[in-house]
Amino acid sequence: MADGRQEADELFDRILLADERFRGEGYQEGFERGTARGLQNGRRHGASHGAKLSSEISFYHGFAVTWRSLLEGNADDRSRKRLKALEALLNLIQRSPLEDPQSVKLQEDMEKLRAKFRQVCSMLNVSTDFKEYIKTAEGTSF
Amino acid sequence: MMSWLKSASFGGEDVFDENADELHLQSKEWTSNMKKRIKDGYVDGVSAGEEASLQVGFNQGFREGAAQTVAVGRLKGIVSAVWCWCQIQHPEKPVPAGVIDLLQLVTQHEEGIIDGIRKALENPPPSVSDVSESMEDLEVKQPGLGCGGTGCEDTDCCRSEQKMDLESSHHQHNLSSEPSGFPSRSHEGLDLLVRRCMDLVSELGLPQELIHHIEELRNS
Numbered sequence: 001m002a003d004g005r006q007e008a009d010e011l012f013d014r015i016l017l018a019d020e021r022f023r024g025e026g027y028q029e030g031f032e033r034g035t036a037r038g039l040q041n042g043r044r045h046g047a048s049h050g051a052k053l054s055s056e057i058s059f060y061h062g063f064a065v066t067w068r069s070l071l072e073g074n075a076d077d078r079s080r081k082r083l084k085a086l087e088a089l090l091n092l093i094q095r096s097p098l099e100d101p102q103s104v105k106l107q108e109d110m111e112k113l114r115a116k117f118r119q120v121c122s123m124l125n126v127s128t129d130f131k132e133y134i135k136t137a138e139g140t141s142f
Numbered sequence: 143m144m145s146w147l148k149s150a151s152f153g154g155e156d157v158f159d160e161n162a163d164e165l166h167l168q169s170k171e172w173t174s175n176m177k178k179r180i181k182d183g184y185v186d187g188v189s190a191g192e193e194a195s196l197q198v199g200f201n202q203g204f205r206e207g208a209a210q211t212v213a214v215g216r217l218k219g220i221v222s223a224v225w226c227w228c229q230i231q232h233p234e235k236p237v238p239a240g241v242i243d244l245l246q247l248v249t250q251h252e253e254g255i256i257d258g259i260r261k262a263l264e265n266p267p268p269s270v271s272d273v274s275e276s277m278e279d280l281e282v283k284q285p286g287l288g289c290g291g292t293g294c295e296d297t298d299c300c301r302s303e304q305k306m307d308l309e310s311s312h313h314q315h316n317l318s319s320e321p322s323g324f325p326s327r328s329h330e331g332l333d334l335l336v337r338r339c340m341d342l343v344s345e346l347g348l349p350q351e352l353i354h355h356i357e358e359l360r361n362s
Binding site: 018019022023024025026027028029030031032033034035036037038039040041042043044045046047048049050051052053054055056057058059060061062063064065066067069070072098099100101102124125126 | 175176179180181182183184185186187188189190191192193194195196197198199200201202203204205206207208209210211212213214215216217218219220221222223224226227230252255256259260262263348349351352355
């Protein structure tokens, strides 16, 4: 009787273990597959957002550097004010958080950057239709 | 006594057949149950793995994508500023055709890079439903028949299938196989545009310092 009971317990344990083992094996396989897929999908979406955001920031950089070269050497008040604004824009760009897309400050910094760029454009008397060359990038995280 | 003997000697086969049928049924049920366990575990594992790696992949891709548009973005900013400068300095004259053309070419070049990345997005790897189908390939072994678990051949078999899957999508998407690089043609294209921009800036008699800034974009 005791032997029979023990046998039944063992059998039951074996069934439970098998159950867990098969589930665990499936999980392991799935986890590997899911990790590979997550990396790939995340990478694609990230690349798209990174490219757009970097394109926008790089545009501001090229724009600011060019105007600085063009205005440098002019000693009049208006040029000095413009140069100061351009330096401020370049400083913001240098601190742009492209290295860390998860940074909570990213969105905030981008808004500051765009505002500064608009200010610079207005100081340079640059027409608004020109600004349409820039497509803004949004969304940096899931 | 005679009837028992009779059934034992003549009906024995029938008795065993019945048992065999039942054993067969039980074994089929066991196999289907364990297949279901593997499948449940697999589906949970896929979601958990995907959730765990999505942001990591995003961050990696973000930096890679960002690196691809730095040079072309700067060049576009430079040509745009030159365009504005020409318009402001000589409001009575149209902006030189060379500046307009170059701005258009640089913009197209950048769109090409971003489109390439977007195209890779539009051809995602197989979805979860495809994966569920490939579950059929996961063979369930009877317990106690010597399947050693994770090291068994079936697992290897699944791994190689997964590898192939990854490789085929690598072929589809340049992005994956060339993590941080442009295709070389695009590289040459940008160098050509940088050269044109340098020529244009010296033609227009703009500061030497600006030409240095443009030159920095070559091979970057």
